[in-house]
Amino acid sequence: MWRNGSDRYGLVAILFHWIVALAMLGLIGLGAWMVGLTYYDPWYNRSLALHKAFGVLVLVLAAAKFGWRIADRPPGFGPEVKAWERAAATAMHWLLNAAIVLLPVTGYLISTSEGAGIDIFGLFQVPALFVISEGTRDLAIEVHFYLAYGVLALVAVHAGAALKHHLVDRGSTLRRMLVPRSPSRRVD
Numbered sequence: 138m139w140r141n142g143s144d145r146y147g148l149v150a151i152l153f154h155w156i157v158a159l160a161m162l163g164l165i166g167l168g169a170w171m172v173g174l175t176y177y178d179p180w181y182n183r184s185l186a187l188h189k190a191f192g193v194l195v196l197v198l199a200a201a202k203f204g205w206r207i208a209d210r211p212p213g214f215g216p217e218v219k220a221w222e223r224a225a226a227t228a229m230h231w232l233l234n235a236a237i238v239l240l241p242v243t244g245y246l247i248s249t250s251e252g253a254g255i256d257i258f259g260l261f262q263v264p265a266l267f268v269i270s271e272g273t274r275d276l277a278i279e280v281h282f283y284l285a286y287g288v289l290a291l292v293a294v295h296a297g298a299a300l301k302h303h304l305v306d307r308g309s310t311l312r313r314m315l316v317p318r319s320p321s322r323r324v325d
């Protein structure tokens with residue numbers, strides 16, 4: 138139940154997927170909202186502090202998720218999934234996983250570019266490791282921006298494909314990412 142099977146996801150992979158997915162979508166919403174606030178808004182500083190702390194948390198979660206993925210190989214695709222769909226899904230998972238790492242990394246570079254550390258919920262500071270030039274910082278801001286909204290477009294296709302497999306093809310793709318056991322097998 139904890140680990141992946143040959144044709145199903147285990148509970149750990151399922152929890153990692155949905156916690157990281159929710160955190161990413163939440164941070165995109167928070168980021169889009171926070172950049173529209175004026176200096177006089179009471180949330181002006183608080184929203185960025187929360188964005189940074191939760192963003193760093195995503196990086197820690199991502200490291201744990203990838204560590205687990207090496208220890209627990211993902212299941213194969215269901216028999217109803219066509220060859221081109223397997224290739225597209227694999228490419229999509231690579232792109233989304235890359236964004237899960239690159240968004241916090243570029244965010245970290247933006248926020249620490251002048252040598253200030255990142256406060257994590259008032260508990261401790263993540264130190265600034267690199268001091269970068271203004272040009273590099275601007276590049277990091279641009280990459281952060283396009284990646285964040287790019288993820289929205291990718292997720293629309295990703296979630297759309299999952300729904301199509303569930304509703305039209307009646308396959309197990311979505312179910313096996315929701316329930317940690319084989320949906321099509323009975324033991325009795």
Ligand code: HEM
Pocket residue numbers: 161162164165166167168169172188189190191192193195196237240241242243244245247248255278281282285286
């Ligand atoms: C982990 C996933 C993350 C996502 C999905 C994300 C998403 C976003 C989004 C959507 C924006 C608004 C962009 C705009 O409309 O201009 C933004 C801005 C920003 N983010 Fe993140 N972010 C993440 C992590 C981080 C982290 C870890 C940090 C810093 C430690 C960070 C620092 C910033 C800063 C400083 C801005 C404002 C950039 C500017 O001046 O325009 N982000 N982020």
Ligand code: HEM
Pocket residue numbers: 150153154157158159161162214226230231233234237288292295296299300310311312314
């Ligand atoms: C919100 C709606 C979402 C739905 C319905 C959904 C659904 C799914 C499903 C059904 C799978 C399993 C595919 C398979 O069996 O091959 C999957 C895998 C995956 N999804 Fe999502 N997903 C969503 C959001 C996200 C988000 C926001 C991200 C990241 C930004 C994401 C990243 C991934 C990744 C990397 C995988 C590969 C397995 C893993 O590493 O966890 N998904 N998703």
